[in-house]
Each structure stands twice: as structure tokens, then as C-alpha cells.
Amino acid sequence: MTALDRAVRRWGRLLxxxxxxxxxxxxxxxxxxxxxxxxxSQAIMGIPPYTPLLEWGEDAVLTIRIxxxxxxxxxxxxxxxxxxxxxxxxxxxxxxxCLLLGYPAAYAIARxxxxxxxxxxxxxxxxxxTSFLIRVYAWIGxxxxxxxxxxxxxxxxxIDTPLQILETDLAVLIGMVYSYLPFMVLPLFATLEKMDxxxxxxxxxxxxxxxxxxxxxxxxxxxxxxxxxxxxxxxPAVGEFVIPDxxxxxxxxxxxxxxWAEFFDNRDWPVASAVAVAMLVLxxxxxxxxxxxxxxxxxxxx
Amino acid sequence: xxxxxxxxxxxxxWTDPDAVPLIRFEAVxxxxxxxxxxxxxxxxxHAGEFFSLLGASGCGKTTLLRMLAGFETPTSxxxxxxxxxxxxxxxxxxxxxxxxxxxxLFPHMTVEQNVAFGLKQDGVPKPRIREKVRDxxxxxxxxxxxxxxxxxLSGGQRQRVALAxxxxxxxxxxxxxxxxAALDRQLRERTQLELVGIQERVGITFVMxxxxxxxxxxxxxxxxxxxxxxxxxxxxPVEIYEYPGTRFVADFIGAANMFxxxxxxxxxxxxxxxxxxxxxDLSISHSGSVPVGAPVTVMVRPEKMVVQRESPSETMNGVxxxxxxxxxxxxxxxxxxxxxxxRRVEVxxxxxxxxxxxxxxxxxxxxxxxxxANAMVLTR
Amino acid sequence: MSTGWGRNRALALYGLLSxxxxxxxxxxxxxxxxxxxxxxxxxxxxxxSFKWYGELLQDEKVLDAAWLSLQVAFANATIATILGTLxxxxxxxxxxxxxxxxxxxxxxxPLVMPEIITGLAMLLLFVAMEQxxxxxxxxxxxxxxxxxxxxxxxxxxxxxxxxxxxxxxSLEEAAMDLGARPAKVFLVITLPIIAPALLAGWLLAFTxxxxxxxxxxxxxxxxxxxxxxxxxxxVRLGVSxxxxxxxxxxxALVGVAMAIAGRVMLSRDRDERHRPTVTSxxxx
Numbered sequence: 001m002t003a004l005d006r007a008v009r010r011w012g013r014l015l016x017x018x019x020x021x022x023x024x025x026x027x028x029x030x031x032x033x034x035x036x037x038x039x040x041s042q043a044i045m046g047i048p049p050y051t052p053l054l055e056w057g058e059d060a061v062l063t064i065r066i067x068x069x070x071x072x073x074x075x076x077x078x079x080x081x082x083x084x085x086x087x088x089x090x091x092x093x094x095x096x097x098c099l100l101l102g103y104p105a106a107y108a109i110a111r112x113x114x115x116x117x118x119x120x121x122x123x124x125x126x127x128x129x130t131s132f133l134i135r136v137y138a139w140i141g142x143x144x145x146x147x148x149x150x151x152x153x154x155x156x157x158x159i160d161t162p163l164q165i166l167e168t169d170l171a172v173l174i175g176m177v178y179s180y181l182p183f184m185v186l187p188l189f190a191t192l193e194k195m196d197x198x199x200x201x202x203x204x205x206x207x208x209x210x211x212x213x214x215x216x217x218x219x220x221x222x223x224x225x226x227x228x229x230x231x232x233x234x235x236p237a238v239g240e241f242v243i244p245d246x247x248x249x250x251x252x253x254x255x256x257x258x259x260w261a262e263f264f265d266n267r268d269w270p271v272a273s274a275v276a277v278a279m280l281v282l283x284x285x286x287x288x289x290x291x292x293x294x295x296x297x298x299x300x301x302x
Numbered sequence: 303x304x305x306x307x308x309x310x311x312x313x314x315x316w317t318d319p320d321a322v323p324l325i326r327f328e329a330v331x332x333x334x335x336x337x338x339x340x341x342x343x344x345x346x347x348h349a350g351e352f353f354s355l356l357g358a359s360g361c362g363k364t365t366l367l368r369m370l371a372g373f374e375t376p377t378s379x380x381x382x383x384x385x386x387x388x389x390x391x392x393x394x395x396x397x398x399x400x401x402x403x404x405x406x407l408f409p410h411m412t413v414e415q416n417v418a419f420g421l422k423q424d425g426v427p428k429p430r431i432r433e434k435v436r437d438x439x440x441x442x443x444x445x446x447x448x449x450x451x452x453x454x455l456s457g458g459q460r461q462r463v464a465l466a467x468x469x470x471x472x473x474x475x476x477x478x479x480x481x482x483a484a485l486d487r488q489l490r491e492r493t494q495l496e497l498v499g500i501q502e503r504v505g506i507t508f509v510m511x512x513x514x515x516x517x518x519x520x521x522x523x524x525x526x527x528x529x530x531x532x533x534x535x536x537x538x539p540v541e542i543y544e545y546p547g548t549r550f551v552a553d554f555i556g557a558a559n560m561f562x563x564x565x566x567x568x569x570x571x572x573x574x575x576x577x578x579x580x581x582x583d584l585s586i587s588h589s590g591s592v593p594v595g596a597p598v599t600v601m602v603r604p605e606k607m608v609v610q611r612e613s614p615s616e617t618m619n620g621v622x623x624x625x626x627x628x629x630x631x632x633x634x635x636x637x638x639x640x641x642x643x644x645r646r647v648e649v650x651x652x653x654x655x656x657x658x659x660x661x662x663x664x665x666x667x668x669x670x671x672x673x674x675a676n677a678m679v680l681t682r
Numbered sequence: 683m684s685t686g687w688g689r690n691r692a693l694a695l696y697g698l699l700s701x702x703x704x705x706x707x708x709x710x711x712x713x714x715x716x717x718x719x720x721x722x723x724x725x726x727x728x729x730x731s732f733k734w735y736g737e738l739l740q741d742e743k744v745l746d747a748a749w750l751s752l753q754v755a756f757a758n759a760t761i762a763t764i765l766g767t768l769x770x771x772x773x774x775x776x777x778x779x780x781x782x783x784x785x786x787x788x789x790x791x792p793l794v795m796p797e798i799i800t801g802l803a804m805l806l807l808f809v810a811m812e813q814x815x816x817x818x819x820x821x822x823x824x825x826x827x828x829x830x831x832x833x834x835x836x837x838x839x840x841x842x843x844x845x846x847x848x849x850x851x852s853l854e855e856a857a858m859d860l861g862a863r864p865a866k867v868f869l870v871i872t873l874p875i876i877a878p879a880l881l882a883g884w885l886l887a888f889t890x891x892x893x894x895x896x897x898x899x900x901x902x903x904x905x906x907x908x909x910x911x912x913x914x915x916x917v918r919l920g921v922s923x924x925x926x927x928x929x930x931x932x933x934a935l936v937g938v939a940m941a942i943a944g945r946v947m948l949s950r951d952r953d954e955r956h957r958p959t960v961t962s963x964x965x966x
Contacts, residue, residue, distance in 0.1 A: 239796020
């Protein structure tokens, strides 16, 4: 009976753990290995449009064919390097703008009274629950040459001729800040809310002026929120496709757009895979930091 | 030594060599990785006892209790309840129930549903469940709150419901993990005696974990003092306080003044101990044999000493010192006497006079005196 | 405002907060207003009209896509909630097991992984699988659901995990102590207590799925285009007032849902506040 019971418990654990584990291995881990594999093969016409990496010869000889051609293309053409750098640049600027706008917002929400706090939070989260695509699309109408913003500025007499905002990097930045702002505000709010207000009172009591207290107490204590929020904005922004595609112009080079074009327009799967692998390498450090934070957070709640 | 202690005449099964204990731990150890939480514990608990496991946090008392409940399995050793080895039986099949420190009342169920939960698991017929729930809620005086949810109750009320939920299943053993720790002091003291009353009424064996020695002393038939995974001493409250077996127990239960020394002689019923820091040798009434020359500790409780200006008689032990501090507590005052060696001794004095006037004051030279029967020699 | 903050500072702070909200809401409001504009041009107000709603509701392609999206989102949310809850139980309750590091990594990675990489990887997997075992055949609802579950499962896990970690573990022990077997404990005690998190996770997964463009673009085919793909191809061609109407409907639906959720949460909050205070239990 006891041995049976223990077996039941062990099988129970397996029954609980196996489905999500197996799902993630098959549908998340394996695909990445496939991406790496394909990035090391050559493009051909056919289905699928790439050469196999491993091949069993007629006399049972295993041939491994590794083609570094795709990565050669990546390093050879400076278009790619430029796209990578531009993605990093735009993502970094967008992250900084989100922080600049999001920090005071999160601070104000965290310091507001309980009755309005939930409402304010709900209002930050609400756009997230509506369609991302539609919200990006909304900016086209506002930013385009004959759009609302130019109309307003012309009417106010600030400008004489309409500005070209749509199809520039600026439009992409506006779109990114707009789309990712909630991801900055929510983690910032979470850390700021937890902060003990008596710390600021203690600082004031010890002779610290409010601004100094903010710099030397609030800011360091909200660092985890700043890092988490920044990564939540930065990492997806680097790989963003929809925003540069809709708001950017033909010369807005971003790595997500390049990948899309290689895959859908050129049907060059190996190069698309190589672009993805290179993007992953680029993001490995920020992703690791994020995972560390996530791990610490879950340890902490235990 | 047990013979010298006045015991309840009716209930002391542990003194009967033929009595079969209800719970038996046999060389039970529990390791978590490298950490030894419980180390080779042998312990017997008899039916009808109110037994306490007492110790500081991290001493292994909770682990011992959780092994009894079945939440932890011993790394080695065996546990018997009513003659059955339960080491491998899961918690849901053991004849024990536990009252948790947090009470662990199911927040989504009413008081009645909480109390009925255990009976429902056993497949007890509905009318019987209803009857039983009513009975135990009556017992803990919570009948009026049957329809409430846990978050609508006060701390004391939740504690009662948690108790009722365990009692409903009429377990052979009821385990209590710091049952009163979440209550404020006044309520705690009232509940202590109430809990003992309920235990006597239902006749179920209680095993309680606590870090509060006062609580253990007030409520228990016997106490096991634990220290870093081992049992230091098992005994009645009187035994534990008056005849501590080790320095740790002497220090942990109540206050104790301890003098390190060496046995100088052993004349008929008096042991003489030489302490390097004291002028006079100490005499202690005999309790077991200690070889001459062995290092020992002499322990004297603060209330067993008298503080006086004049030098004590030859038959008494005496130590000279200076009043260094007086802590006035109302009913009593604690005098801190500095010895010539620089070390301080605590003495308790009842404030018999109403005026609050102290006849002794700071810097007074005084003598401490105690009778040889009022001290203990500790070898461990 | 709390002590130490002057009136001006508070005003400046709330000014910035209003700015942030304006930034978030002006585009949405503009879209809603123009969904009722009879004119096709953004800058011209051609009078109030429901014309674009009418056109939207006659667009078979949009309606089909919306129906598909709803089905996908429903299936995805349900599967992701089941798997995500199991994963959360594993992370919170099973302290040590082989491959734990890999598991936590696989849970956290999709949270930040650029969608375009996940999409590409998923498609390449489906192609390889079709070659190797003949399944899944082509791009269909099945492939979209699988891809969506893979990335939304992590979000569900995080939501459920935090609730599960907050839950007093002795509740489960108490149930077991009272005679309930582990599976029953989970069903009767754990599930009801974490139910709000399951609901939140389900809604999150639903939203992520119905909103997703990039991953769907990779794993959907000509026969199975979810709504965002249809919108995306329309939008790429320029402003289309139909989309304004669609956006307004979406915002209205979400707004109503949020208002209900907010009301429920608020009333629960009030319940909790009635709770009498108890001195917290001391650690043993």
C-alpha cells in the first residue's frame, strides 16, 4: 500500500509537470534549435527552401554540411549592421522616453489615495487590453502629412507647410513610446507602491530636502522597477516589426523589418534565420538580466 | 529525583513502567540537505497527555510535529501511533489532526463548512455531520457564527474555529503548532486555561509546539525541551524548572545564576564545590554522585536567594557583592549584584511593603545567601 | 499628497500624469470620433454617420476573420490557462527536480522574446514537422492555436504563480490533514482560492491571442487568416475608416468588460477591508 501510494504521488507529479514541460520543449526549445540549424544551411528553390544539414549518404555515411554563407551575407552587407545599430538606437531612445514619461506617472499613481489609485491603474492598463495594431494605426491618421497634427499646427499658425513626420524615425519612436508606455509604468508602480513612506519622512527628519531625498532614497529603491520596466520596453522594441512597418518609411531600417523582408519577400529562409540568431545573440544579455530579476522576484514571493 | 516532586495523584502514566505509550518516536532523524533538523529523537507520549515541545526557533520542534502529522517523512527512525508504524502513511490517512499557527481556515468556506470538511472527507452521513458540527461549535462557543466566513471573524474566534475543525474528527492525537501565537497577550492568557479545560473534557491527547515557556508551564502535563535537533530534557513543568538536567535547560527555562567550579569533596549528604571566582566554597544538598575533581556548574534561581546586609550563617551559602542595578517591576524587584570578580548575579525580592521604599540602594555592600537544598549541580 | 511634497510639486506631478494619460488616450478618442465621420478624409468632418459600421458589418472577410480570431483566442486561452496553471504549480510547489533551470528559462523567455523570432521559429518547426511526420498539414487554425499557446502560456504562468506563492501553504496541508487526498485538495481548496488568477490569466491569454499580428502572420495560411492579419493588410494600404469603426467596437467591448471587472474587484476590496486586524503570527 505505501509503496503503491508513493508511486501514485510520483506519477501525480509527473502528470502535473509533464504537459507544460513537454509543450515548451517541443514548441519553444526545439524551434530555436531549428532556427539555428537552418541559419547554417543554404537557400535553394524547393520545399522546404533550404538544404539539409545532415544527410545520410548511400553507403550510410553521415554528411554534415554547414554553410556559413548566411552569416557571411550578414557581415558582408553593411545594410544589416546599420539595421541592427538603428534598432538598438531607436529602442534605447524609446526606452529612455518611456522612463521619462512613465516615472512621474507611476510616482503620482503610487502616491495617490486608495480610492483613485485603482482607477488610475486601470486607465494605464486599458489601452493594453485594446488592440495593439489598431492603436498603432491610429497614429497614421494623426501623423500623416494631411493628418490631424499637421492640420492643428497649421490652424494654430505654428507652421506654414505640413511637416513630414510619418515615414520617419520620429514616427517610429512615437509609436514605440506610445505602445510600450504601460509596460514601463506598471513595474515602476509596483516597486514605488511597496516603498515605505516613512523612509522619506526619516530622510526629511535627518535634514534632507525633498529633491535630495528623491535622488538618494526613492530613486535607488525603485531601481528594480526601472530595470524591469526598461527591459520590458527595450527587448521587444529591438525586434519590433509592426510599428516601423506602419509608421516608418522605406529608409527606416530595423532588424524586424529586415527579417520579415528576407522571409516573406525574398523567401531566403537561411538568411532570415541568421538574422534571427544574430538578434538573439544581441538580446542575450538583456534577456539574461530579465530572467535573473524574474527569478529573484519569484524566490522573493515564496 | 522524581520522587521528591509533588505530582498529580491521578494522572502520571509516564511513571508507570508497564504503561504503553500512545505515540513513540524511535531514533527519529530528519535532515534537509546538510542541515540536521531533528537528531536521533526517542520520545514517548501517553494517551490523555497535554504534551509540549518547547524550544527556540529552529530547534526542530516544528519539524518533529510535522513528522507526526505526516507532512515530513523522517530521514531515519520510526514513529508509532497506537502501535502502528505511521512513518510511511500520508497525512490524509493518519488518525491525527493539526491546528496550524495561521489556523489555515479555508477562506472560501463558512465556519460550518470548514468544520464539516474533515467529516465529509471520511464520508460521514450528512445528518451525522450536521449534529457533530453543532456539537463542536457549541464546545468552543462559536455556534452563533456558523454562517460566517473566516475573514469576518476576530483572531480569537478564528482560533476557536480552527480548534473545532480538528476536534470534529475526534482524532487520537491533536497537534497544535503555536496555537496562541497570533493572539494578543490578554486573550492568550485566558485561552491557555480554556484550551486545557477543553482538552480535559474531550480526553484527546494534545501535542503542542511553543516557544513560550510560560505557556508550556501553564498548560502541559509534560514538556520536552529541544535544542538544535536534540531533546535536552523531558519532564513535568516542576521537574524542568526545579531540576533542570542540563545547563541549557536551566538557562532556557526561567532565570538562573550559574557558577563554574570543581567538586572539592563529597561529605555524607553535602557536595562541596570550589569556584575560582568566589571566596567561599559552595555546599549543595546531594543529588546523585559526582566524582571529586569533576568540573560542574552550580545553578541557583534568583528567587531562591536572599539579599541581606549581614553575613549569612555557616550552614548557608554566601557570596559578597555590591548592588549594581535595581529593576522595579511592581510586585517584585530584581537586584543585580556585582561580585568582586566583576560578574553579576540576579536576585529576586518580593516588594512586601506598600510604600515602594527600598531598604537597599545602589552601591550598598550586601551578602547573598541561600540554603544548600536550594541549588542544583549540573554536569552537562 | 503625502507630507514633504509642496503644492507646486504635486501640481507638476499631476500635470505630467495628465500628459501621460492624454498621450495614451488622444489617439483612441480621435479614432472613435472619426469612426462616425461621413467623410473618408481625416481632416475633413463630413457629418455624423454610421456608414462605416454598416460597411464593416457587410465585409465578409472581416467577419470571417473575426469569427476565426474569437475561436482561436478561446481555444488558446483555455489551453494556455490549463498548461500555465500546471506550470505555475510546478514552479511554486515542486522545489527541486531535474531540469528546473531549463523550465524556468523556457517560462521567462517568451515574456520578452521579440514576436518576430518566435513566429519564425514556430513556422520553421511546423514545416519541419510536416516533412517529418506529416502533421500539421499546412497552416490552419491548429497551427495558430499552438503558436499562441506557446507564448501566452508564460503570461498565464506568471499571473497564477504569484497568486499561488502568496497562498498560505498550510491551507493545503490542513485539507490533507483533515483527510483529503492531494488531487481533491487541489480541486476543492487550491483551485477556488486561485480562481481569480486563473480568470485573469485566461483573459490575458485571450487578449494576447486576439491582438497578435506578427506570430499569426507566420503561422496562418491563406485559408485561415485571423482578424489582425486582415486588418494589417488593409492598414498597410493606408487609412481605412472601416478600421476606425472596428476599433470603436473593440474599445467599447473592452471598456465594458473592464468596468465590470473593476466593479467586482472594488467590491471584493471593500470586503477585505472589513476584515478585523489580527496580530500577525510569529515565525517559529
